[in-house]
Amino acid sequence: MxxxxxxxxxxxxxxxxxxxxxxxxxxxxxxxxxxSATAELLVTAEExxxxxxxxxxxxxxVQGTEYKLHLDNLTASHDAAIASxxxxxxxxxxxxDELQTIIKSNSGQSKWFWFVGGTILGGAIYYGIDQAIxxxx
Amino acid sequence: MQYLAIIKKYWKEIFLxxxxxxxxLKSKHEANLVRLAHSAAEAALQExxxxxxxxHADEIEQREKALKEYKESMRVLTEEYxxxxxxxxxxxxxxxxxxxxxxxxxxxxxxxxxxxxxxxxYVP
Numbered sequence: 001m002x003x004x005x006x007x008x009x010x011x012x013x014x015x016x017x018x019x020x021x022x023x024x025x026x027x028x029x030x031x032x033x034x035x036s037a038t039a040e041l042l043v044t045a046e047e048x049x050x051x052x053x054x055x056x057x058x059x060x061x062v063q064g065t066e067y068k069l070h071l072d073n074l075t076a077s078h079d080a081a082i083a084s085x086x087x088x089x090x091x092x093x094x095x096x097d098e099l100q101t102i103i104k105s106n107s108g109q110s111k112w113f114w115f116v117g118g119t120i121l122g123g124a125i126y127y128g129i130d131q132a133i134x135x136x137x
Numbered sequence: 138m139q140y141l142a143i144i145k146k147y148w149k150e151i152f153l154x155x156x157x158x159x160x161x162l163k164s165k166h167e168a169n170l171v172r173l174a175h176s177a178a179e180a181a182l183q184e185x186x187x188x189x190x191x192x193h194a195d196e197i198e199q200r201e202k203a204l205k206e207y208k209e210s211m212r213v214l215t216e217e218y219x220x221x222x223x224x225x226x227x228x229x230x231x232x233x234x235x236x237x238x239x240x241x242x243x244x245x246x247x248x249x250x251x252x253x254x255x256x257x258x259y260v261p
Contacts, residue, residue: 014257014258015255015256015257015258016257016258016259016260017248017251017257017258017259017260018259018260018261019240019244019247019248027260028260035236035237035240035241036233036237038236038240038247038251039232039233039234039235039236039237039240040233042232042233042236042250042251042254043229043232043233043236045254045255046229046232046254047225047226047229050225050228051222051225054218054221054222054225058214058218061214062211062214065207065210065211065214066207068203068206068207068210069203069204069206069207072199072200072202072203072206072207073200073203075199076196076199076200076203077196079195079196079199080192080193080195080196083192083195084188084189084192087185087188087189087192088185091181091182091184091185091188092181094181094184095177095178095181095182098174098177098178098181099174099177099178102170102173102174102177105170125152125155129144129148129151129152132141132144132145132148133144133145133148
């Protein structure tokens with residue numbers, strides 16, 4: 001069975017490693033891992049990297065979804081605000097129109113007619129009464 | 138002649154009553170106009186209230202729809218995330234087996250994997 005020999009060198013400048021068979025002398029001092037432990041070191045690093053990428057993507061997606069919800073809520077509020085504003089304008093305009101119709105139906109449009117008519121009628125009544133009183137025995 | 142005598146005697150009172158009647162009728166007319174204006178304003182405001190209720194209901198509906206979509210998106214995302222985690226775990230086991238196998242069958246591939254992963258130098 002082969003054994004792996006992974007070395008973190010302190011004596012030489014470069015970080016080196018080699019593979020050893022069982023009983024074979026080591027070319028430099030170091031830490032010996034069996035194949036499973038060496039594989040574990042490799043896959044753990046790969047697993048962490050994959051998990052990091054996955055976690056980042058997941059959190060970005062979650063954040064994007066939350067922002068979408070926030071945006072949708074703001075859009076709903078915005079639409080409602082615009083609609084209520086338009087409705088208020090329509091209502092006020094309707095009210096103004098109706099009030100103007102009422103005002104127009106009043107004597108405002110023909111005030112001179114009413115003034116002249118009232119003066120003539122008043123004068124006629126006064127004259128009539130005066131004549132009636134004068135002609136009475 | 139009898140009426141004329143009465144009018145002659147009470148013409149001031151009759152004139153006053155006529156004026157009062159005129160004033161009352163005119164006041165009633167004005168009050169009716171105010172009532173009409175009030176009714177118009179009330180109807181317009183009632184309509185506005187109904188429309189605002191409808192707008193509010195639409196807004197609530199939009200918000201509920203957005204919340205539903207959000208929940209569905211989150212559910213899908215979480216499911217995909219958990220599935221990906223399981224896949225990573227499975228791949229980890231498979232890869233580990235592959236590395237263990239490489240010790241006996243393909244040392245060069247294993248050495249390359251260590252060099253790429255950690256930057257160590259392979260000493261044959």
